[in-house]
Amino acid sequence: METPYQNHIDKADFDFVYEPAEDSFLLIDALEKDLEYLQLRKPTFCLEVGSGSGVVITALGMALPKALCFSTDINLKACNMTKSTAIRNNVLLDSINMDLATGFVHHKFDVVIFNPPYVVTETNECGGCGIEASWAGGVKGREITDRLLHMIPKILTPNGTFYLLLIEDNIPLEVVQIMSTYNYKSETVITRKVRNEQQLVLKFYR
Amino acid sequence: MKLITHNMLTSKCLKGVLTGYPLAINATDVKVNEVDFNPDFIARIIPKLDWEVLWRAADSLGHSEGLPQVVESNYEANQEFLKTAHKVLLEVEVEEGYLTCPESGRQFPITKGIPNMLLTEAEVQ
Numbered sequence A: 001m002e003t004p005y006q007n008h009i010d011k012a013d014f015d016f017v018y019e020p021a022e023d024s025f026l027l028i029d030a031l032e033k034d035l036e037y038l039q040l041r042k043p044t045f046c047l048e049v050g051s052g053s054g055v056v057i058t059a060l061g062m063a064l065p066k067a068l069c070f071s072t073d074i075n076l077k078a079c080n081m082t083k084s085t086a087i088r089n090n091v092l093l094d095s096i097n098m099d100l101a102t103g104f105v106h107h108k109f110d111v112v113i114f115n116p117p118y119v120v121t122e123t124n125e126c127g128g129c130g131i132e133a134s135w136a137g138g139v140k141g142r143e144i145t146d147r148l149l150h151m152i153p154k155i156l157t158p159n160g161t162f163y164l165l166l167i168e169d170n171i172p173l174e175v176v177q178i179m180s181t182y183n184y185k186s187e188t189v190i191t192r193k194v195r196n197e198q199q200l201v202l203k204f205y206r
Numbered sequence B: 001m002k003l004i005t006h007n008m009l010t011s012k013c014l015k016g017v018l019t020g021y022p023l024a025i026n027a028t029d030v031k032v033n034e035v036d037f038n039p040d041f042i043a044r045i046i047p048k049l050d051w052e053v054l055w056r057a058a059d060s061l062g063h064s065e066g067l068p069q070v071v072e073s074n075y076e077a078n079q080e081f082l083k084t085a086h087k088v089l090l091e092v093e094v095e096e097g098y099l100t101c102p103e104s105g106r107q108f109p110i111t112k113g114i115p116n117m118l119l120t121e122a123e124v125q
């Protein structure tokens, strides 16, 4: 998978929007590893929740030219940046300023991806809509992620796939258990140790 | 905001709102951006849409010309139809304006093509 151009972005904007980092690229690498599976399923609509700069969904859109991409972010500046990243790389995308995927009608998306705010923090640190929302994850670093987990069965099409980046502190096994109560199977697509953080990408499907 | 996106948006998260669909569109700036035409892709999208909602949205923006109110049965083979659908789904863009919840009247601004669907805590179910 190709890395999208980012030379249209003013570096100063990364004071307000999450700058692509190892986790962003791990998610791209996971999608690349799973590209054949994705191509076989011929996704029509793909959604990235919390798209930040937009590099991940744009990379996916470049790899799946027959899909239409959507992105949400709670941070308006991130929505603007995602849109410009898609345009810069000729990817068809619509960007929406939205909490997770709360404003969509049900069962539209064949692929949903999320690199959440996963850092363990106090509960009151998470839930903002500025740069702090890109990392502050509350208890277990899972407060934002868990809210999305319960929406996934309604957001995905019946054959849809959900890719989620986590770190070990998030207790991935619990996430797998939550998703299994909704009859989702899971797989670890890729793992990587970044400094002292064990990052992984899980995939959920039925 | 493209009309394909409008077809998927709802305000049902608002407290007291049942379906919140479709949202009314009020546009003060609409653009038509050229997008490569891929008939197979458009044909794949059609069955995933609420066509009536698409038609009414296009009509409210003054872009329903040539767009049938009902999809005919072998639409996949009708290039002219697919081309019109392509334009309405992917090329017409609402840059500025707002969406309105059909039940509560709550407005959601669209700025630089990006709808703001955020709700305050007090507004959520």
Ligand SMILES: C[S@@+](CC[C@H](N)C(=O)[O-])C[C@H]1O[C@@H](n2cnc3c(N)ncnc32)[C@H](O)[C@@H]1O
Binding pocket: A018, A019, A020, A021, A023, A024, A025, A027, A049, A050, A051, A052, A053, A054, A055, A056, A072, A073, A074, A075, A078, A098, A099, A100, A115, A116, A117, A118, A129, A130, A133, A134, A135, A144
């Ligand atoms: C770790 S950053 C990832 C950004 C980008 N996807 C990447 O991989 O580089 C998490 C993103 O989620 C967004 N976010 C946090 N809470 C959110 C929520 N409730 N709804 C939508 N987006 C949210 C943040 O604004 C931020 O852009």
